[in-house]
Amino acid sequence: MLVTMSLYRKLDFSCSIPIIFVFLVSLSISLSAQDKSRRVRIRELGYEIGIYSPGPYNAITDVEGVRVGHVTLNRGSDVRTGVTAVIPNSDMDTYSVVGAAFTIHGNGEMTGMSWTNDSGYIESPIMLTNTLSVGAVHEGVARHLKYISLPIVGECYDGYLNNIRGLHVRPEHAIEAIETATAGPVDEGCVGAGTGMRCYQFKSGIGTASRRIPKEQGGYVVGVLVNANGGRRHQLRIDGVPVGQEIPDLLPFQGKDGSFIIVIATDAPLTHRQLRQLCLRATHGLARTGTPSTMSSGEFVIAFSTANKIPRQTNNKVLSLRMLQNQNLDALYQAVIESTEEAIYNSMTMATTSVGKKERIVHAIPIDRLQKTMKKYGY
Template identity: 40%
Template sequence: MTTTDAPSPATHSPSGRPRPRALGWAADGTPGEWNAITDVPGVEVGYRTLIGPAGTVRTGVTAILPRGRAGVGRPVAAGTGVLNGNGEMTGTAWIAETGQLGLPITISNTHAVGACHTGTVRWCSRHHPDLARQWLLPVCAETWDGYLNDINGEHVTPDDVCAALDAAAHGPLAEGSVGGGTGMNCYGFKGGSGTASRLMPFGDATYTVGAFVQANFGSRAELTIRGRRVGPELDVPAPIEEDDWLYGDRTPGGAGSVIVVVATDAPLTGHQCAALARRVPLGLARTGTTGSVFSGDLFLAFSTANDRPSDTAFPQGEPSTAELVTSVALPWNRIDALHTATVQAVEEAVLGALVGADTMTGRAGHTSYALPVDAVQALLDA
């Protein structure tokens, strides 16, 4: 009797579909067990996918909880970055002020930012009422899914956001048309949610860097995989770029946006997290993009090290030296390996969003075609 080992989550999706690493498309570096942002200890991710009747609803919500559902309110060091500002990520002014983040991160479509904000506050008031008695400034980010989704239909509700937060778990993640990435497009193909991770040895320790992308950016002519510009060589329609569907106009190539969240358990300051966020565009660029003005490219990085109670809550009583906090951080002259890991994980996460997505038809019969994996493989092997 022979047995067959189950494929590794690092190389195959939970459904068994090969991921970029199984195809030989992944960047260098060693992934974690699940090759996902959830390889960072404590990080939980939840999806709420909305596929509605008559092809009008193609959207959803992704929730990322840096310390899991139980750890909401305990801050993580955090920093942000921007490649192009045609987008929205709430809560970033407070992150810039304090270098910290204590609430969940949600990602959805452009017109659902309000529902995500309301839903996160509602969820916190239910599960963390003491925290909710203070002010809440959740991070809610977006990309535009109006080609496939009825984006003005208010289909994402605060209850959907609560459902995504309730579903958050630690483990392997589905990619492609799930969660907030359900209705997204990338490089003229069907895009969506993607993730990857890298391990970084540091003396006697090994740290993890994980990336999550909501990929809705890039023009067909730009798509580059493993250093080869494959987009122009793929004979697959790109209706979102080719048809005059937007009030008689064509959508400019590269429009859409991308949100990237980077997590690590390496001890970093808020400034160092911002440095990781600034490296995200280098990973995106390896897949071809030059950063369209019609794309909101916004990034957040956080570190789960230095776990302690929040120092931004209202103080009680007179000041005391007992309130002083001590943190550790990597020295700046040892941080380059984290920069490299970030770039590698972001590149692979974008490819994961493409490889994980199937052809989808949505609003008004609009169709976004899946990346033809076999045709790409033939080009790369030639």
């Protein structure tokens, strides 16, 4: 609950405990509702990142067949965690997709990366969770899949707000995230794996964005989903504007930098090598938001294409795959950069102020001050 304990200490205890409790709960709900009512995506504020237009949902689900599911664990005073699932196609038990993965800085973990890069395929849902719940989510995916595959699970540390040693995420939560995944709009901010995350010392979480390449360049769609959990306040830049330096207050205890997990989807027919090139371009979008990727952070990128379906079982000794000509990749590179940058912004502007373990507070980026800062710099 928001600000509950600090207010409790200041109240006149001549009041009855039930009245105090009701008052605090009502105030907490009121503040939370007000906070949520002001949360918007960065594009809704009029800030258009890059040169390409987004898809209908401005989300990774603009790539046909891709679905996203969340299980959010937000209870009591110190459970602030969850699971997010990205499903590359509608029938993972029958078909794999072409994929690639890349490590920007390796202070973290994403299981399944080695096999993804050796095989060139992705054979399971892509799962996101907290650092100490990788095993539970891995088990959940293994239970869910019909065939034996190496689950892909990426982690970020949410232990500032979440009692991470409580191991609250269980295998059944991973299964639920997979089975409830849907196409269409994607919930952002303090949901799923993003429930306890913070970015540039503001509250953050899950963010997503997409770009549609102009028809004359192929008309392909690129979508990105991020779990954003790193960066220092003074580094934050939004479309080049030093927003972090203009909002130097509302700071939680610094601690160590966290991680960014970046998932890229496209319907362009790409090979493993070409998808790895998309992964590399995600570093440009990440860097545009301000972070240099420090020694205490971990950044992992994974990409897949839905254009070629790889049958899990076939008697054919030769598979025919479509491949985009290399000289036509530049527009996709640009789309990845723009989508990654915007997804990170959305992870913050859609998040709400959160209170967690030990009454720690992580503030959401104040939209009014963000707008004031952008206006100061000519937006």
